[in-house]
Amino acid sequence: MVLVKEKMAIPIVLDHSSHQSLQGQIFDQLRHLILGGKLKPGAPIPASRVLAEQLAISRNTVLLVYDRLIAEGYLQSRRAIGTYVNLELPETSLAAARRVATLAPVLTETVIRPTIPFIGQSPIERNTRHLDFDFFPDRLDPDLFPHKIWHRYINKVSTGTNTHFSEYCDPGGLPSLREMIADHLGMARGISVSPDQIIITAGSQEGLNLAARLLVKDATLVATENPCYPGAALLFESYYAKLIPVPVDEAGLDVEQLPKSGVTLLYVTPSHQYPLGFTLSIERRLKLLDWARRCGAYIIEDDYDSDFQYRGSPLTALMGLDDYGCVMYLGTFSKSMGAGLRLGYLVVPRVLIQAARSAKALLNNGHAWLDQATMTEFIRSGAYGNHLRRMRHFYSKRRDCLIEALRHHFGSVRLSGLESGLHLAWHLPEDFPDARKLQALALSHGVGIYSIGSGTAYDYGKSVYSARTLILGFSSVNEYQIRAGIQRIADALADLPVPPPFSTATGRGAVVSS
Ligand SMILES: Cc1ncc(COP(=O)(O)O)c(C=O)c1O
Numbered sequence: 001m002v003l004v005k006e007k008m009a010i011p012i013v014l015d016h017s018s019h020q021s022l023q024g025q026i027f028d029q030l031r032h033l034i035l036g037g038k039l040k041p042g043a044p045i046p047a048s049r050v051l052a053e054q055l056a057i058s059r060n061t062v063l064l065v066y067d068r069l070i071a072e073g074y075l076q077s078r079r080a081i082g083t084y085v086n087l088e089l090p091e092t093s094l095a096a097a098r099r100v101a102t103l104a105p106v107l108t109e110t111v112i113r114p115t116i117p118f119i120g121q122s123p124i125e126r127n128t129r130h131l132d133f134d135f136f137p138d139r140l141d142p143d144l145f146p147h148k149i150w151h152r153y154i155n156k157v158s159t160g161t162n163t164h165f166s167e168y169c170d171p172g173g174l175p176s177l178r179e180m181i182a183d184h185l186g187m188a189r190g191i192s193v194s195p196d197q198i199i200i201t202a203g204s205q206e207g208l209n210l211a212a213r214l215l216v217k218d219a220t221l222v223a224t225e226n227p228c229y230p231g232a233a234l235l236f237e238s239y240y241a242k243l244i245p246v247p248v249d250e251a252g253l254d255v256e257q258l259p260k261s262g263v264t265l266l267y268v269t270p271s272h273q274y275p276l277g278f279t280l281s282i283e284r285r286l287k288l289l290d291w292a293r294r295c296g297a298y299i300i301e302d303d304y305d306s307d308f309q310y311r312g313s314p315l316t317a318l319m320g321l322d323d324y325g326c327v328m329y330l331g332t333f334s335k336s337m338g339a340g341l342r343l344g345y346l347v348v349p350r351v352l353i354q355a356a357r358s359a360k361a362l363l364n365n366g367h368a369w370l371d372q373a374t375m376t377e378f379i380r381s382g383a384y385g386n387h388l389r390r391m392r393h394f395y396s397k398r399r400d401c402l403i404e405a406l407r408h409h410f411g412s413v414r415l416s417g418l419e420s421g422l423h424l425a426w427h428l429p430e431d432f433p434d435a436r437k438l439q440a441l442a443l444s445h446g447v448g449i450y451s452i453g454s455g456t457a458y459d460y461g462k463s464v465y466s467a468r469t470l471i472l473g474f475s476s477v478n479e480y481q482i483r484a485g486i487q488r489i490a491d492a493l494a495d496l497p498v499p500p501p502f503s504t505a506t507g508r509g510a511v512v513s514s
Contacts, residue, residue, distance in 0.1 A: 010039070010046065014055055019240055022057055026065045034074050034085055045075060045083045060461065067436055068455035070443060073130075077440050088130065133485030134448035137275065137423035137456055137473035138305070138335065144394060145338055149383050150374065157373040164369045171361035173200025173345070174372040180379045181331070181345055189306065190320035191329065196353055199346045199360050200367045203339065204302060204332040205231055207346035208267075211300050211328055212239045213359045214352060215265050223266045225253050226460045229274040229302065232267045233458035241265075245460040248273055250416070252280030255287045259295075266292065266299045270318050271306040275457040275471045276425045277417010285318055292326040302330045305421040307388055310396045314420065325349035333375065335422060336388055343371055395422060398474040401482045409490035422475040428468045432500045435470050438489075445492045447485045 012029050014022060033039045045051075048066055052059040066083060069075040076086045157163070172178065178195035185191040201207045208231065216222060216239040224233050226245035233243055244263065247254045252273050258266070268288070270280035280288070292299050301318040319327040332344035348356045360366065378384050399418065406413045406426065414427040426449075428435060435451035442449045450456040450471045452463070459466050474482060493499055 009054060010051070012051075012055065014057070019237065022055075023061050023065055026055070026062065027068060030065065030069060031074060034069075034089065039085050041085050041087045041089060043085045045085065047082065063436060064453040064459070064461070067439065067451060067453055070440065071448075071450060071454040071456070077444060079441075079444050130446065131443070131448045132446035133477060133481045133488065135423075135472040135474065135477060135485065136448055136450065137471050138421075139473060139476040140335070140338055140422075141394070141476050141478070142338075144391060146383065146387050149387075150378065153374045153377040153381070153383075154370070157377055158370060164373070169366050169369050169372075171199075171366040172196065172357050173198065173367055174369065174376060177372045177376045177379075178345075180376060184379075185317075185329075185331070185347070189303065189314070190316035191347070192320070193347055197347050197350065199348065199356050200372055201344045201346055201360070202342040202364075202367060203334055203344040204304060204330040204346075205235070205344075206342075206363070207328075207330045207332075207344055208232055208235050208300070208302075209363070210346055210356055210359050211265070211298075212236060212241075213363075214355050215298055216241045220265065221259070221263045223258060223263045223297075224458070225268060225273060226463050227275060227452050227457040227465060228267065229269065229304075230455065230458040232300075232302065236265075236267070243460075245462070247463060248276060248278060250278055251284055252278045253284065253288070255284045255291060258288075258291055261295055263295055263297045266297055267302065268299060268318070269302045269304065271303050271314055272417060272419075272421040274302070274304065275423070275452065276465060276469065277419075277421060277423070279315065279419065280318075282315055285315070285321055288318065289322055289324060289326065293324045297326065299327045300330060301327055304330070304332055305335045307336045308392055308395055308422060309420045310392070310399060311419045319347065322349075325351060328352070336384075336391065337375075341371060341375075343367070343375060395475050398477065398479060398482060399424070401479040402472060402474045402486070405483050405486035409486055423471055423473040425465075426470045426472060427465070428470065429500075430468075432468075433493075433496075434467045436467070438470060438493075441492050441496075442489050445488050447488050449489070 010030070010033065012026060014025055018025065030039070039045070045066070046054070048059050048062040052062045055062070066075060070077055070083075073086055073088075073090050075083050077083050175195060177200060178198040181198055182193050182195045185193060199207070199210065201210065212235060216236055218240040220239070220241045221244055222236045222241040223244040223246050224236070225248045236243060244259060246257055252270060253268055268280070270285060272279065288299065291297070299318060303317055306314050317329060319329040326349065328349065329347040330344065331347070333341055334344065337343070346356065402424065403415065403418065406415070414429070415424050416427065417424045428438065432438065433441065436453065439449055439451045439454060452459045452465050452469055452471070453461070456471050477485065
């Protein structure tokens with residue numbers, strides 16, 4: 001253990017034998033000091049180099065923590081001056097901290113699992129009010145929610161004699177909704193399943209929890225893409241899994257680099273790799289299934305945003321190609337309808353049906369009936385199909401606008417993830433500031449763009465994308481905001497003492513980047 005207490009030192013204790021990463025420990029402790037009022041708004045934070053020296057760890061680890069605290073609104077970086085506790089802390093975090101403070105003496109005695117630094121996905125938790133243009137990935141535009149029709153169906157299902165408010169429902173979910181999902185998966189994703197293989201969940205996050213309850217215990221080897229979705233990696237960590245990073249490239253997860261044996265579970269995002277947006281090639285899909293069969297491993301296929309395919313048709317889902325019964329499929333309505341609905345589903349191979357239903361029943365005896373019934377009517381009436389078409393139209397225009405704005409200001413930019421989804425990845429050329437610096441520069445000018453290590457992704461730290469890739473979501477910013485936000489980044493770069501040699505036809509000279 002290392003205890004830091006010196007001039008300008010912050011009391012941080014690192015436990016090198018802990019299951020929790022060093023990054024997670026520092027993040028947690030700094031956040032607690034801020035929320036507990038021990039570090040007051042406006043207080044300076046030691047330079048990353050200083051804290052790294054004191055803790056005898058790499059500076060990069062500290063930088064990643066600072067990036068994340070900045071992105072989530074706890075810290076603020078002032079150019080050429082230093083890093084400070086944000087003057088305006090996220091209110092919901094403060095309220096939560098007050099509640100925790102009153103419970104603290106009891107909790108510290110009874111909580112035996114280490115805290116996992118996943119604060120959930122709620123946008124309210126993040127302090128983005130100071131941002132004029134926020135390209136946070138995968139957030140939806142609230143104005144596009146179909147309020148009127150949704151209310152109509154809530155009214156329809158909740159009045160009359162056919163309601164199920166007073167009784168427990170099937171823990172697997174409403175049969176009619178599961179039938180519709182099974183039909184949809186057959187048509188849209190090439191997956192042939194019976195409705196009893198589907199468990200309705202509170203978003204994909206609960207589906208991940210169910211899968212982990214079935215398959216993960218202390219030291220289970222779980223492989224994930226590197227980088228990957230933090231909601232998955234941190235969840236497996238919370239079950240004490242041992243995580244194994246597997247590199248990704250333009251064809252998705254590099255199957256050749258998977259361990260040959262020992263892995264129980266692999267979490268993968270084949271349609272639109274999170275966060276880089278690559279699509280797993282068909283050749284690799286088949287090799288992956290072969291690997292799972294040989295290893296005796298299960299695969300969780302997270303198909304979080306395949307409803308938004310802009311070019312061509314999506315490849316058949318992994319589960320649709322699976323003859324061995326080793327794939328579990330995660331679907332969600334968080335991207336098509338809204339994350340606040342908390343509606344998703346897990347599709348399990350036949351042998352796991354009973355175990356998954358029992359796990360769901362133990363957790364909460366099944367998903368809330370009203371949401372499921374409303375969603376069923378929404379799909380049955382054709383309103384869901386219309387809504388999806390409308391969303392695709394808006395979001396594809398925003399995607400095109402973002403690509404055009406980046407090209408306009410920075411020339412032939414290298415982008416990935418354009419075919420589908422609600423965000424893209426921008427791979428910066430060598431002569432640009434690195435992703436972390438550009439993120440900080442943009443933030444200081446009121447624009448949110450996100451490096452891989454900023455908390456938007458789980459980065460094991462050794463990927464080729466760690467330093468030079470930025471993630472930009474385009475679903476919650478309109479076309480005006482997209483143009484203005486990218487313009488502002490271009491202006492900020494041009495104002496640097498040594499601007500990178502980008503330029504455009506509009507006056508900054510020729511283009512750089514591959
Ligand atoms: C890779 C990935 N999977 C799943 C989700 C959705 O999670 P949920 O369905 O729990 O809202 C997200 C949300 O951003 C995501 O990025």
